[in-house]
Amino acid sequence: MRDFAGLFAALDETNKTNEKVSILKDYFTSVSDSEKIHTLALFTGRKPKRQINSTLVKQWAMEMANIPQWLFEESYQVVGDLGETIALLLPETKGSHEKDLAEWIAEINSLGSLTEEERKVWLVESWGSMTRQERFVFNKILTGSFRIGVSQSLIIKALAEISGLEAATLTHRIMGNWSPDTFSFHDLIQEQDPSDDLSRPYPFCLAYAIQETSDKQKSAGEIEAELGDPEEWQAEWKWDGIRAQAIHREGKIFIWSRGEELATEKFPELHAFLYELPSGTVLDGEAICFIDGHPMPFNVLQTRIGRKNLSKKILADNPMAFIAYDCLEFAGDDIRSMPLAHRRSMLERLYDLSNHKEIFRLSPVVKFSTWEDLYNLRLQSRENFAEGFMLKRLNSIYQTGRKRGDWWKWKVDPxxxxxxxxxxxxxxxxxxxxxxxxxxxxxxxxxxxxxxxxxxxxxxxxxxxxxxxxxxxxxxxxxxxxxxxxxxxxxxxxxxxxxxxxxxxxxxxxxxxxxxxxxxxxxxxxxxxxxxxxxxxx
Structure with a gap:
């Protein structure tokens, strides 16, 4: 934990990209492979399950610090973070443990088999063996509130530089449903990808906003000056649903959200069209509620999100569709490096063969001759149940993450x-x-x-x-x-x-x-x- 707490502090003390990459490289080259993969898991949102609720954590911290509840609450309001509040209030120690991050996470994961009193003894002893900085980071992990101001792309950049692998390869390997208990650092960096995980999605290609610094949108003339000939571009409506990848491989189907949440069971209506797709197909699109021939606002979809059980009424009142706008894998081949025009033709071929067109919908290409035409059409976005336009260069490949130049989102004024x-x-x-x-x-x-x-x-x-x-x-x-x-x-x-x-x-x-x-x-x-x-x- 000492090394990981030091990493956390060092990253928090700088906002310079190159310094953060250098700090990450130094860390990854100095710790064990087990700590590396657990660090990567934390940095990509794969946190251990919370085993002790916040009420008990606060209660035991007050007892150890020997302070009344009112003083704890006042301190909490000033500090604004539970993990940091506890770390500051507990008696300071020099730290005596020799456990690394992987060992601490293993202990946290094993707490489910302990009684409440045993968990209390473990937590108090753990706090007593740590320095203040270690406690702070430990508390963030324990309470499920661990976050850090470093993007996944910086972590991948650091790993790419020390492993010699391409960033895109590493990004793809950490997608999907993996944990540090079953996926090792060696698996991550070896030359050949050993994974046979049929569910693994591809990293999403993201768009830049046409106007990022102001809510005052650019004119058609400014768009033309920036993007050039409109014949080089494809325009589609920007839908307000859940960005998702729909996968069919070897008779199994998977639906992944952009947040890397496996959402297959949340959208049972989509299963029929997915099973009908040829094996070795991955589509990029929008999962969205679709009623009376048009997409519904996001708040309709929200009535389904987070529910463990989808009743017949919810399914009937809020039916789903998948608006597809890209094909990433066709007949088992990764076609992301092919130009958009080719990928679109593959998508249209799949759509033409489908018997579920009420569920599997093709994102229509918006015809326009000039940027002025498209500017005027954009003003009708809300009438078309959209947020604006997506602009994609016809010869663009499907890139990893957000790369400036080929994909843009041109939203209507708020x-x-x-x-x-x-x-x-x-x-x-x-x-x-x-x-x-x-x-x-x-x-x-x-x-x-x-x-x-x-x-x-x-x-x-x-x-x-x-x-x-x-x-x-x-x-x-x-x-x-x-x-x-x-x-x-x-x-x-x-x-x-x-x-x-x-x-x-x-x-x-x-x-x-x-x-x-x-x-x-x-x-x-x-x-x-x-x-x-x-x-x-x-």
């Missing part, structure tokens, strides 16, 4: 309203001492009704200014939440809006975020609930 901030809460991590999570309200008659929460969109300078205002204009405290004097107005952007019986406002927003701080407006200039209701389109 919907927006001007709203008043009424509640605030402190953030987490480096912003744990700043109020960064806000609740916004609009007018309903002479009352302000909360309708959305947002925490992104402001600059660091603006966050500090807003934090200064909140700390001097707090009206009430409810645990970590502060009621704030209604004075600040912000423009809130969002991708979609739907009715909601669970919210006091009666509406739920899709991806709300702060577009700008309207320092030019007073609270009476904020929008009303009627403006939001009008956006529902009823």
């Amino acid at each position: 919907l927006s309203v001007d709203a008043v901030m009424i509640y605030a809460q402190k953030g987490h991590g480096r912003r744990a001492d700043l109020y960064t999570d806000y609740t916004f309200a609009v007018w309903d008659g002479d009352k302000l009704v909360p309708f959305a929460k947002a925490y992104s969109g402001l600059t660091d300078k603006e966050i500090k200014q807003v934090d200064y205002f909140i700390k001097r204009n707090t009206l009430e405290k409810f645990g970590p939440v502060r009621t704030v004097k209604p004075e600040l107005v912000f423009e809130i952007g969002f991708e979609g809006i739907n009715k909601s019986s669970r919210h006091k406002s009666g509406v739920a927003l899709r991806f709300p975020r702060i577009l700008r701080w309207r320092q030019d407006k007073k609270i009476e200039d904020a929008d009303t609930i009627d403006v939001l209701r009008a956006m529902l389109g009823d």
Whole structure:
């Protein structure tokens, strides 16, 4: 754990890409293969199962630190992170254990067979054998809250440089359903891929946004200047579902989400078309609810996500379809290096042979002659149940991850309203001492009704200014939440809006975020609930 805790601290102390890669390389070349693969598992979201709930962890920490609950809770609100709070409050030790990361994770995984009292003894003894930094990282792993500010691409870059393998090869090998108990570091870096895992998906090809720094979209002329001849491009609607790969290999089917979640059983309606596909087929597309001949908003799909049991009513009310827009594997051959035009022809061939076209749908290619034509069509995105366009160069290969140049997403301008901030809460991590999570309200008659929460969109300078205002204009405290004097107005952007019986406002927003701080407006200039209701389109 000592080496891993040191890695965590070193990565947290720099925001320079090359330094992070160098730190990762030094670490991977100095620890055992077992620690390497467990580190990779953690960094790619494969955390051990939580064996002790947070309530018990807090209770035992208070007992070991000999402090009352009120003091612990006050400290927690200031620090903003449970693992760090406990690490700071426990009596400091020099650390005496010799276990590495792999050994600690093995012990965590074995806790399920212990009684509650045995788990307590183990945890207290474990804390007593660690330094403060080791405890902090250990607590993050134990409570299932482990995250680190380093992208998977940097980890792959470091591993590629020390192994001599291509980054794309390593990225593909760590996709899918593996664990450090069954997949070794040797398996990862040997020349020939030994895996016979039929379920393994390919790394997703991701698109850059046409406009990333502002919600003000570019004109058709600016698009033409940047992308060139429209005849070199294919345009498709950008659907608002779950990005997924649909796989059929040797009589077995698999559906993987972009987040590397195996979701085969969550979408039983898709099984029929998948079994019908020829063996050795992998499609990229969107799993989406499809009713009355058109895709439904994402909130309809949300009624299914996270449910362990899909009732007949849910399946009937929210039927699924798969909108396919790429073919990655055909007849068992990886065709990602073929140009898009060729892959599209393979996809169309599979679609023509399908007997399940109500489930297996082909993402239509949008015809256009000029960028001005496409710009005008883009304004009709919401009427077509889409978020905008995907633009793909016809000769582009299917790349690994996000590469600038060949795939772009050209989304419509967000919907927006001007709203008043009424509640605030402190953030987490480096912003744990700043109020960064806000609740916004609009007018309903002479009352302000909360309708959305947002925490992104402001600059660091603006966050500090807003934090200064909140700390001097707090009206009430409810645990970590502060009621704030209604004075600040912000423009809130969002991708979609739907009715909601669970919210006091009666509406739920899709991806709300702060577009700008309207320092030019007073609270009476904020929008009303009627403006939001009008956006529902009823």
